[in-house]
Amino acid sequence: MKIHKLISDSATLAELVERLAAAPFVAVDTEFMRENTYWPELCLIQIASSEEAAAIDPMAEGIDLKPLLDLLVDNDDVLKVFHAGGQDLEIIYNLTGKTPAPLFDTQIAAMALGFGEQVGYSSLVESMLGHALDKGARFTDWSRRPLDKRQIDYAIADVTHLSTIFPRMVDKLRKNGRGDWLDDEMERLADPSSFAFAPEDAWKRLKLPGRNPQLLGRLKALAAWREREARSKNLPRGRIIKDDTLGELASHPPKTQDDLGRVRGLSQGWRSNDIGGRLMEALEGAEPLSADDLPERGPKRPGLTKDAVLVSDLLKLLLKIRSRETGVASKLIARSDDLEALAAGVRDGLPILRGWRFEQFGRDALDLVEGRLAFATEDGRLKMTRTAI
Structure with a gap:
């Protein structure tokens, strides 16, 4: 494989992209910093086909990333491979308003190939290629320039290994007939709505103090205000104001800006500064949540009776057995809330009752719930038995 090291000019990058556009797939990785910013600061992009690999410096003066970004989000003929x-994807979405497509994530694919849930990249490389990665540059400040040879080699190695692993994973998926299992997961991962986050929805990510419409209305207004402040200043949310302080302000709203100086977590400066004034404006404009916007009482799906809780536990045991038998991570097969819904009597709209999930697990899960399947032991080993009903 030809290695180009660090590309820092537009002409060389455009030439690389032109060649990569003829490849069936490209492996992609990024290095970024976000400890001190709201938006992740893109510091390096690594990309590889089966024939060549390069690191690209997005911080280089005057470099035009458009050809590369167009390849990632607008070229449907090239599969984009990530781990x-x-x-x-969030970084690419922030830059383009789109997500790469078509898409393949080797961590998700590994769940269908017996590597467990959320296998790390180093473990995957060691398992499939037989050698350990150099981890010495993991904690690099990728925003500092110049980058030395070891840092660049470390970064490019991620995509060179990925470009080797990907075809092997596809071959395994084809041999065991599991390639189609991943389509829904990849489509969900690439859904742009996952990255389009409105400030007005920021309150939903917080620990909610009850269901009082007035209190939650204030929390919604404050969370949206903080989100806009953080974005405009490019600072982490917690640098603007902590979650606990936000909740305290919503629960015990100050009457005047001068009262902000007595709120734990705020300095005396908030009594008179501009940001304190904007906070008070957000509070004053807060409206109670409507009944339709109030959070649900408990789980959205039907509550479980005591018997249904036991059935749910049996379904989880069945899932564990099926996961072990098939070598597929249980998280890929079914989620806990789907099992609880099935135990509670839900039949419509459950992923485990359609497609490959039904064949591998859902049919037996349904039989267990409806009394056609039972657990038994034989010679000290747990097994499933069919019942006559």
Whole structure:
């Protein structure tokens, strides 16, 4: 494989992208910093086909990333391969308003191949390629320039290994007939709505202090205010104001800006500064949540009776057995809330009752719930038995 090291000019990058556009797939990774910012600061992009690999410096003066970004989000002929790509996708979405497609995530694929849930990249490389990764540059400040040879080699190795692992994973998925199992998961990962986050929805990510419409209305207004402040200043939310302080302000709203100086977690400066004034404006404009917007009381799906709780526990045991038998991570097969819903009597809209999940688990799960399947022991070993009803 040809390695190009660090590309820092537009012409060389455009030439690389033109060649990569003819490849069936590209492996992609990014390095970024976000400890001190709201928006992740993109510091390096690594990309590889089966024939060549390079690191690209997005911080280089005057570099035009558009050809590369167009390849990632607008070229449907090239498959984009990531490992645990959620944060990489977020960065690309922030830059383009789109997510890469078509998409393949090797961490999700590993769940269907017996590597367990959320296998780390180092473990995957060691399992599939037989050698350990150099972890010496993991804690690099990728925003500092110049980057030395070891840092660049470390970064490029991520995509060179990924470009080797990907075809092997696809071959395994084809041999065991599990390739189609991943379509829904990849589509969900690439859904742009996962990254389009409105400030007005920020309150939903907080620990909610009850269901009082007035209190939650104030919390919604304050959380949206903080989100806008954090974005405009490019600072982490907690640097603007902590979650606990936000909840305290919503529960015990100050009557005047001068009262902010007595709120735990705020300095005396909030009594007179502009940001304190904007906070008070947000509070004054808060409206009670409507009944439709109030959070649900408990789980949205039907509550479980005592017997249904026992059935749910049996379903979880069945899931554990099926996961062990098939070598597929239980998280990929079914989620706990789906099992609880099935135990509570829900039949419509459950992923485990359609497609490959039904064949691998859902049919037996339904039989267990409806009394056609039972657990038994034989010679000290747990097994499933069919019942006559």
